[in-house]
Amino acid sequence: MTAWAELHVHLEGTLEPELIFALARRNGLTLPYADIADLRSRYDFGDLQEFLDLYYANMTVLQHREDFADLTDAYLARAARAGVRRAEVFFDLQAHTGRGVSATEALEGVNDALSRSHERYGITSGLIVTLLRHLSAESAMEAYEQARASGVPLLGIGLCSTEIGNPASRFAEVFDRARADGLHTVAHAGEEGDASYVRDVLDTLRVERVDHGVRAVGDPALVDRLVIEQIPLTVCPFSNVRLKGVESLTVHPLADLLRRGVKVTVNSDDPAYFGGYLDDNLDAVRESLGLSDDEVRTLALNSIEASFAPAEVKAELAATWDYLAAGTTGGRE
Ligand code: HPA
Ligand code: ZN
Numbered sequence: 026m027t028a029w030a031e032l033h034v035h036l037e038g039t040l041e042p043e044l045i046f047a048l049a050r051r052n053g054l055t056l057p058y059a060d061i062a063d064l065r066s067r068y069d070f071g072d073l074q075e076f077l078d079l080y081y082a083n084m085t086v087l088q089h090r091e092d093f094a095d096l097t098d099a100y101l102a103r104a105a106r107a108g109v110r111r112a113e114v115f116f117d118l119q120a121h122t123g124r125g126v127s128a129t130e131a132l133e134g135v136n137d138a139l140s141r142s143h144e145r146y147g148i149t150s151g152l153i154v155t156l157l158r159h160l161s162a163e164s165a166m167e168a169y170e171q172a173r174a175s176g177v178p179l180l181g182i183g184l185c186s187t188e189i190g191n192p193a194s195r196f197a198e199v200f201d202r203a204r205a206d207g208l209h210t211v212a213h214a215g216e217e218g219d220a221s222y223v224r225d226v227l228d229t230l231r232v233e234r235v236d237h238g239v240r241a242v243g244d245p246a247l248v249d250r251l252v253i254e255q256i257p258l259t260v261c262p263f264s265n266v267r268l269k270g271v272e273s274l275t276v277h278p279l280a281d282l283l284r285r286g287v288k289v290t291v292n293s294d295d296p297a298y299f300g301g302y303l304d305d306n307l308d309a310v311r312e313s314l315g316l317s318d319d320e321v322r323t324l325a326l327n328s329i330e331a332s333f334a335p336a337e338v339k340a341e342l343a344a345t346w347d348y349l350a351a352g353t354t355g356g357r358e
């Protein structure tokens with residue numbers, strides 16, 4: 026089976042309605058929804074903020090270590106079926122500590138599942154704590170320190186949540202600190218914000234990958250920079266369409282960026298909310314954008330190269346594509 030790396034998925038965005046109801050029951054909580062169908066009927070978002078409001082509300086069912094472990098394990102099981110062999114997952118720590126959950130309990134729950142991902146699912150994994158850009162720099166630093174103090178292994182830090190009006194430069198200090206501690210750095214930018222937001226995370230946070238980044242497409246000088254500096258973009262097609270950043274998959278800039286030489290990857294972002302996992306996103310863009318088999322293979326190899334996996338893991342995953350002559354992609358089954 027050919028291998029993919031998923032580099033942009035929020036664990037809380039993999040919280041399926043069924044699990045929301047199961048966890049509410051387990052934790053003795055009453056949800057403000059009549060049933061699963063009622064909840065699903067609200068998954069119609071005008072923009073990023075409308076989505077985030079529901080996303081933060083739903084994650085309140087995550088209360089105990091085992092809840093975070095169950096959430097993470099369910100994602101890994103589904104990702105394995107999508108062909109994912111490397112997962113670098115985002116976790117919004119402040120969204121949990123901000124409502125009274127212990128940072129250590131939440132992180133240990135996630136780690137309970139991640140630490141067994143290879144043995145259970147053949148997936149090597151890493152945890153990226155995504156700092157929330159609508160909160161203060163002090164809150165971000167506090168979250169970073171809590172994450173470090175938990176003793177849970179961290180792969181990196183990221184930045185997400187409301188983009189417009191929340192400049193990334195406020196977080197330069199915590200990003201410098203993480204880098205000095207040997208962690209990797211990524212940030213969301215160019216999802217709703219224009220190309221200047223992408224430049225901002227490159228210049229002020231010096232991130233290694235940009236999450237989304239699709240708005241760079243309108244700025245040829247920036248596209249050239251992404252190509253020259255080989256900065257990967259973790260693109261999330263279903264997310265962009267569902268949050269109205271892109272009108273439809275048939276006009277998604279993924280193909281244009283790929284053909285201009287940008288190291289783009291395909292990812293699911295918040296698959297429980299946006300209509301599908303990595304395999305669903307891939308099937309859809311392949312069809313809607315008319316991607317060739319070679320282009321699909323390039324997307325897979327980009328995801329492996331852009332990951333923060335050790336060189337020997339990258340080589341092993343990339344080798345799954347070797348036996349395929351140009352012109353075939355093989356099944357993910
Ligand atoms: N953008 C910003 N923040 C997020 C997202 C997203 O798509 N998903 C979860 N947090
Ligand atoms: Zn995201």
